[in-house]
Amino acid sequence: MLTVEGLRSRYGRIEVLHGIDLAVNSGEIVTVVGANGAGKTTLLRCISGVQPVTGGAITFRGDVITTVPGFKRLRRGLAQSPEGRQIFTNLTVEENLRLGAFLFSDDRVDRDMEDAFQMFPILKQKRNQAAGGLSGGQQQMLAIARALMGRPSCLLLDEPSMGLAPILVQQIFDVVSGLKKLDVTVLLVEQNAFGALKIADRGYVMETGRISMEGPAAELIADPRIREAYLGI
Amino acid sequence: MPELMQFLLSGVTVGAVYALVALGFTIIYNASDVVNFAQGEFVMLGGMITVFAFKAGLPLPLAALIAVAVTAAIGVALNKLAIEPARGAPVVSLIIITIGASIFIRGVTQLVFDKQLHRFPAFSGDDPIRVLGATILPQSLWVIAGALAVFVGLWLFFTRTLMGKAILATSNNRLAAQLVGINTAWVMTLSFAMSAGIGALAGVLVTPITLVSYDVGIALALKGFAAAMLGGMGNPKGALVGGILLGLLEALTAGYISSQYKDAAAFIVILAVLFAMPQGLFGKKSTDRV
Ligand SMILES: Nc1ncnc2c1ncn2[C@@H]1O[C@H](COP(=O)(O)OP(=O)(O)OP(=O)(O)O)[C@@H](O)[C@H]1O
Ligand SMILES: [Mg+2]
Numbered sequence: 146m147l148t149v150e151g152l153r154s155r156y157g158r159i160e161v162l163h164g165i166d167l168a169v170n171s172g173e174i175v176t177v178v179g180a181n182g183a184g185k186t187t188l189l190r191c192i193s194g195v196q197p198v199t200g201g202a203i204t205f206r207g208d209v210i211t212t213v214p215g216f217k218r219l220r221r222g223l224a225q226s227p228e229g230r231q232i233f234t235n236l237t238v239e240e241n242l243r244l245g246a247f248l249f250s251d252d253r254v255d256r257d258m259e260d261a262f263q264m265f266p267i268l269k270q271k272r273n274q275a276a277g278g279l280s281g282g283q284q285q286m287l288a289i290a291r292a293l294m295g296r297p298s299c300l301l302l303d304e305p306s307m308g309l310a311p312i313l314v315q316q317i318f319d320v321v322s323g324l325k326k327l328d329v330t331v332l333l334v335e336q337n338a339f340g341a342l343k344i345a346d347r348g349y350v351m352e353t354g355r356i357s358m359e360g361p362a363a364e365l366i367a368d369p370r371i372r373e374a375y376l377g378i
Numbered sequence: 379m380p381e382l383m384q385f386l387l388s389g390v391t392v393g394a395v396y397a398l399v400a401l402g403f404t405i406i407y408n409a410s411d412v413v414n415f416a417q418g419e420f421v422m423l424g425g426m427i428t429v430f431a432f433k434a435g436l437p438l439p440l441a442a443l444i445a446v447a448v449t450a451a452i453g454v455a456l457n458k459l460a461i462e463p464a465r466g467a468p469v470v471s472l473i474i475i476t477i478g479a480s481i482f483i484r485g486v487t488q489l490v491f492d493k494q495l496h497r498f499p500a501f502s503g504d505d506p507i508r509v510l511g512a513t514i515l516p517q518s519l520w521v522i523a524g525a526l527a528v529f530v531g532l533w534l535f536f537t538r539t540l541m542g543k544a545i546l547a548t549s550n551n552r553l554a555a556q557l558v559g560i561n562t563a564w565v566m567t568l569s570f571a572m573s574a575g576i577g578a579l580a581g582v583l584v585t586p587i588t589l590v591s592y593d594v595g596i597a598l599a600l601k602g603f604a605a606a607m608l609g610g611m612g613n614p615k616g617a618l619v620g621g622i623l624l625g626l627l628e629a630l631t632a633g634y635i636s637s638q639y640k641d642a643a644a645f646i647v648i649l650a651v652l653f654a655m656p657q658g659l660f661g662k663k664s665t666d667r668v
Pocket of ligand 1: 156161179183185187188228336
């Protein structure tokens with residue numbers, strides 16, 4: 146469904162992605178784990194079209210989208226819940242969700258919003274409050290729900306568990322693994338390698354702008370090198 | 379009593395002019411956090427272009443329509459040529475660019491047209507209407523009605539339409555706006571077109587009362603800015619109330635104290651309000667939380 150080949154990107158003169166190869170098949174949950182600063186966020190930003198690509202190609206559902214502007218990629222079914230949540234803090238929870246479906250104005254918008262409220266009942270309680278006043282966990286829920294309002298076939302998730310209390314981390318991972326039932330393919334970027342690999346089908350390990358290992362998630366969890374470097378075991 | 383009534387009526391008229399200018403600020407500000415100091419030039423252009431199109435023999439409504447359309451196009455050009463290339467610069471730099479643009483527009487207007495004062499006929503004649511012993515010009519009613527109409531239109535636009543929400547979303551978080559599919563470059567184009575169009579409309583409405591020349595924009599921009607700050611930048615309600623309040627303050631000070639003090643009195647009140655409520659009367663508190 147999503148293929149990345151030889152992807153390079155840079156900030157100014159400093160290259161931070163040195164040729165990334167990665168593929169996500171329809172229906173999978175694929176995770177990219179890696180330490181702080183490895184380039185995971187940059188990778189997702191390139192796939193979403195909000196970060197210039199200096200080499201390589203991105204293919205989505207058969208089309209090369211490397212040069213398609215960012216705002217047009219959701220139309221093709223590619224959504225992102227970005228690092229740091231990036232919700233619209235000055236707008237209400239409901240307005241955030243409505244804007245998630247900016248491309249649509251049919252009856253399904255209301256139904257999708259009800260689904261979002263079912264997935265995260267706390268958002269329904271706070272629907273008329275400014276989103277900036279939500280707690281970190283609630284903002285993360287809103288970011289995921291807003292991305293789903295765009296009816297993606299593939300969802301890019303950037304560190305959804307970052308900064309959350311352990312009980313919330315589990316809830317978020319449960320939601321992500323539940324996306325399979327909704328026919329949403331997931332590319333999940335995490336520093337919490339253990340949590341991510343547990344719910345993923347396959348995984349990639351990223352180190353300073355390169356993929357250093359890849360394989361079925363179960364194998365990666367069992368790999369001694371990964372256990373030492375990322376799982377702290 | 380008739381004296382007070384007269385001060386109130388002229389205050390509301392001047393206030394409606396300030397409100398129209400302040401309303402023009404709101405859209406660009408909402409889209410980009412930029413206070414566009416060329417807003418006064420849009421008002422001036424609306425008046426000047428109407429004057430010359432009318433002199434060239436066009437009927438007044440058509441001349442006015444052309445003025446609004448041309449000014450909107452100039453607003454779009456300002457964005458494309460001066461603001462967009464500076465994307466990523468701090469907001470202060472962008473504001474300084476708008477000040478530069480306003481000087482440029484003034485200079486070009488002086489060359490293309492002239493330095494004279496102009497006017498065209500009031501829409502509904504010049505016979506004053508008597509109200510409780512005081513009088514008001516029919517054109518003043520046009521100005522007040524225009525301010526109210528623009529206010530209601532903008533209020534509906536920002537609270538009821540998805541496009542209005544998209545403008546607010548773009549200024550709040552440009553990255554997230556792109557990720558939900560909003561063409562943020564187009565949002566900026568639209569905002570400049572709308573702000574410039576509203577400014578030009580203000581110029582069309584007030585020119586029969588205040589007259590127009592190439593240099594009337596600066597004073598209007600400053601007063602409109604003061605009104606917008608008083609009411610709360612970015613909020614249409616704030617622009618309307620701030621404008622009317624400022625107009626009334628000036629008229630009452632001029633009437634009961636001295637017209638020499640009207641600007642000073644207005645600014646003292648504004649400073650006092652901003653001291654107590656830094657966001658203005660209707661300004662939103664920013665609710666960011668990490
Ligand atoms: N805006 C920027 N300007 C310059 N360099 C940047 C910028 N953003 C990231 N970098 C650099 O690019 C590299 C990759 O950063 P990136 O944010 O993609 O890593 P990451 O894997 O997402 O890290 P984290 O787990 O902390 O989110 C880092 O060395 C970082 O310092
Ligand atoms: Mg990151």
